[in-house]
Amino acid sequence: MAWPPLWPVLFVRQSGNTFHTPLSRSPSSVPPGPAARLRVRAKSRAEARLLGPAPRSRLPGAPSTLRPAERAPARAPRQPSSSRQCCHLLPVVAPLWPSCAEQDRVATAALPGNPDRPAAIRAVGRCCPRVHPLFGLAAATPSCPQNVNISGGTFTLSHGWAPGSVLTYSCPVGRYPVPASRLCKSNGRWQTLRSTQLTKAVCKPVRCPGPVSFENGMFTPRLGSYPVGGNLSFECEDGFTLRGSPVRQCRPNGMWDGETAVCDNGAGYCPNPGISVGAVRTGSRFGLGDKVTYRCSSNLVLTGSAERECQSNGVWSGTEPICRQPYSYDFPEDVAPALGASLSHLLGATNPTQKKKKSVGRKIQIQRSGHLNLYLLLDASQSVAEDDFHIFKESASLMVDRIFSFEINVSVAIITFASKPKIIMSVLHDNSRDATEVINSLDNINYKDHENGTGTNTYAALDSVHIMMNNQMQRLGMSTAAWQEIRHAIILLTDGKSNMGGSPKLAVDNIKEILNINQQRNDYLDIYAIGVGKLDVDWKELNELGSKKDGERHAFILQDTNALYQVFEHMLDVSKLTDTICGVGNMSANASAQERTPWHVTIKPKSQETCRGALISDQWVLTAAHCFRHAENSSLWRVNVGDPNSQWGKDFSIEKAVISSGFDVFAKKNQGILEFYGDDIALLKLAQKVKMSTHARPICLPCTVEANLALRRPPGSTCRDHESELLNKLSVPAHFVALNGSKLNINLKMGTEWTSCIQVVSQDRTTFPDLTDVREVVTDQFLCSGTENDDNPCRGESGGAVFLERRYRFFQVGLVSWGLYNPCGNSNKNSRQKAPRGKIPPPRDFHINLFRLQPWLRQHLEGILNFLPL
Incomplete structure (x- = not known):
């Protein structure tokens, strides 16, 4: 493109989405010509370097030109660091104008005398000119060719076709791409990140x-x-x-x-x-x-x-x-148990006074002794796409939240890094022990914090950990037990090889030295190096960084960030928990239905299924009273509980059934109410205690100390506080478990929505022929659902838990009692029919509200559960 004569040209260097100007320009960029020239006076050397030498003549009304001796000396253009991507030069035509269009991010410097001049000059390098306001000249931004298809595979782009974008190839299972990725260079050409002789991408067999x-x-x-x-x-x-x-x-x-x-x-x-x-x-x-x-x-x-x-x-x-093979990677189902087996001390695992058992693998065992410093290092370099970085944060949040849910002593550090590290939270800060503060800090990390730093400086990130450790040692005292007994775990999440700052192994050596890691203290440090994606992840470097312990692995490569999230979901081995921690469900993609809701049980007389229930301790089940309205001898019944060793579960006999004395389905028959389900609640004591496992674990009941810990509320909390937190909206999303074990969704209506929800009961003239007041049937003991697109419980799902999820823990707020529509008219557990449009009465479902039956629960569960004040 030809430039108009006599106008000085600045060059803007682009890095990622940010544009930078060099410190000088060549004098040859000021072409001679007959036209008048604008002279901009520089008030400082920095501005003089920015604006460069000026032409000698001026336009009418412009300031007089400086003498040659006043010009800023020309300097050679600064060479870009080898550790960051040098992007293309975009010409910016001078004179520089006072403002730029927002949509074009135009680089700007103000004319002398403009009060906005200093700010405008600072804007140079942040904006990219596309159209000159006086001449309409476009500064073309190169883009890379789009003929990059891979035979038999697909590809994704981190930042479109613009320079700096990383193209990543994918192939079907059992094949791998060659090359794995390409980088769009500043000259508009694709560069292969790893050397290959192939010019066209192909999928090769693994x-x-x-x-x-x-x-x-x-x-x-x-x-x-x-x-x-x-x-x-x-x-x-x-x-x-x-x-x-x-x-x-x-x-x-x-x-x-x-x-x-x-x-x-x-x-x-x-x-x-x-x-x-x-x-x-x-x-x-x-x-x-x-x-x-x-x-x-x-x-x-x-x-x-x-x-x-x-x-x-x-x-x-x-x-x-x-x-x-260099292209090999790990499956989540392999990494999760391997990672879990090696993290024996991640959760303050080993009690210092407890002797280890030989030949027992190092497992995640939730204990409440010892102290852990957990350092989370998240790669935020340019090659990490924003969606992937979001999953990095989600995975870290998931791990942090679950760790804190088990009430252990842990401090968390969060460090993001690209060319430089950024400490989001230090273990020295009081908030590092507060789960809510840690998770909020993770949530608030801005993906663009490192957008000017395109490199991957793993050394600097690990050195930040070393400095943090040193500061804590100085504070506590090197020889004190308070320092010596802290265990340290570093989890590095990265998608690429370190390419600046020096070898990260040097930082690991410094960490080992300050912690005095030797054969006797080897358990006080675990470094987990997890590579994610198909870019320049280096097996050799990950292996150097990861800890080396017998029978364990500390270095992994996962195919993508979704696989990473699955690993973090699976790695906590809840079967090894030392007590009956409530409300833990495995929500990973590979978990079975019973693992997702391990509290769910089936209640049956002999072989016939009739009702459902929920484990609320290792020996007690909560269910509905109407399940036993026709039962003469509950000792003949069985409760089927999840068992990891059998897909059919394990049957338990019932030692004692406690049916609410207030339950009487015919209590209001003389009022024209043929069925009434007030006080529809019962407890079953099993003949033996249930062994806690991934398939059998109690749900949290609100208003208990156990639930208070899971909600992470202060010790002085009350039952009313729990109700305010769990049922705090007019429409509260909740769940119940279907006959086939799947988790279905409902919305519990509260306040004015509850009043509206229950009104349709008056339309059921078959069951309630003479009903004048709906509240005679639906008392305040009931929660209401069934509007909108809610799932409706079937006959046989009565007594099951109605539960909510809060921060990966589950809380039972109700139990399924009765409804106006049965969607399971046949014996097929997997077949549910939506109610016909215009059905009278429309579907509604009613569930016993556990907040309203607190006196009864406290009467029969005192000493089994620890209740909070009302």
Whole structure:
């Protein structure tokens, strides 16, 4: 594009969505010509550098020109840092005008004499001119070509087709993209982040590596690599016993299932450490102090320990080495238990006075002793898309919220990083121990905080942790128990390789030094390095950063942020909780229906199902009284409770049934009310206590100390406070469990909405032929639902919990009692029919309000649950 003569040109450098000006411009950018020129006087050297040398003539009315001696000296353009992306130069035509159109983000500098001049000059570099207001000249912004399709796959763009945008390819399961991604450069061309000879992107079939060697046995078939679904079988020679998996299958993520096969005769002080598929081992002596080293063949990447030593406890140091394809990744269902198994101290896990049991894997066990510092490091560099960063925050919030729900001693630090780290919260701050404050801080993190920093400086992020630790040590005293007994866990969430600031391993070494991490104190630090996505995630770097502990993994790569969220949902092993913490449900995508609502039980006489109920402790079930209106002997009944070892659950006999004495379905028959369900509540005491597990756990009842802890309310809270918090809107979203175990949705109507909701009962002339006052049937004991698009409970779902979710914990506010419409007219549990349009009466459902039956609950559950004042 030709520029009009005689107008000086500034160049603006763009980085991401932000534009920057160099400190000078070349004198040649001021073309000579006959036209008059504008001279802008610089009031400071900074402005002089910004505006550059001026032409000597001026326009009428403009200030006189400066003499040549007054000009700011020309300087060579500043070279961009190698650690950040240098973007294209956009010409800005001078003279610079006083304001810019908002939609065009025009770079601006004011004319001399304009009172807004300083602010306008500062705006240069923040805006990108598109159209000159006097000449209409467009400064074209390059965009990268759109012919980037991948054969057999799809792609996404982080910032459209603009420079700085990262294109990420995806392929169907069992295939991987080559290249994995591309970057739109400032010159409008695509650059492949990893070198490849291919010019066109393709999806290649995933293959698993083949064994290089196998001691004391044989394997079949013998191939260089194996297709997805292919099997690898191992056999041992006579005198050797096979340990591990005799048959392994190649999975779609490029990893073998099962465990490393080892043929061992038990002759060594330590067991034969084996040779993982694709690895080469040096060292065949397994005595005390002996060492073995590992390397990977061809282009495979080693994760785990490259060197291991036989220790005095008969265990090899470090982590089993695994050789992986560079494109391999981990499945959430593998990472969650692996992460959970290694986080024994994440929740203040080990009581300092409690002896460890040998041969017990390190599990997340919720304890209330010890103190944990949890450091969350979230990558916010340019390659992390805004939606993905949001999931980073959600995942971190989920973990924080669940940890605090278990009332342990924990302080949380939050650090986001790109080219530089930003400390959102420090463990030294009092708010770091307050779950609400921590989660609010996470929620309020702005994705654009790092938009000027495009690099990934993992070293600086970890060094921030080191500095934080040092400050806390100085405050508490290096030799005090208060400092020595703190356990530290660092969780790094990143989508790329560190590309500036130096090796992050140096920061890890400094952290280990300040914590005095040695063989005796190895449990006081856990570093989890989690790579997310398909960009420049580096297995080698993640492996260097992650802790190395026997039988554990601390480095993972997940395919996307949704997989990360699944991991954080699954990793808390609630089956190991030391007491009956209430209201914990597993809401991850892979959880079973019973795991999602582990309090849900089925009540049946012999084999026939009649009602539902909810575990409220390890031995008591809350249900509806009308379930027993025809029962003569409840001891013949059974309560089916979820059991992780059986898809059918486990039956418990009933030791005692407590039916509300106020319940009488015919109490108002003489008033023309054929059925009345006031006081429709009952308790069942099971003959044996239920073993707590992922499939069986009590729900939280409001107005109890247990629920107060789950709601994280202060100790002086009352029952009225709980009602105000849980039922605080005119329409409150809630749930109940269907016959098939799925969770269905309703809206509980409160206040004036409740009054409107119950009025339709008067239209049911069959059950209530002479009804004059609806409140004679629907007393204030009942909650009302069934309007809008609510699901309606079926016959047989009575007695089940009506519950709400608050911060990943579940609270029962009611129980299903009766309704005006049964959507399950047939025996198919999965078939529910919506009420016909215009049905008279329209559907309505009524549920016992537990806040209104507090006296009865306290009478029969005192000593079992701890109640708050009313």
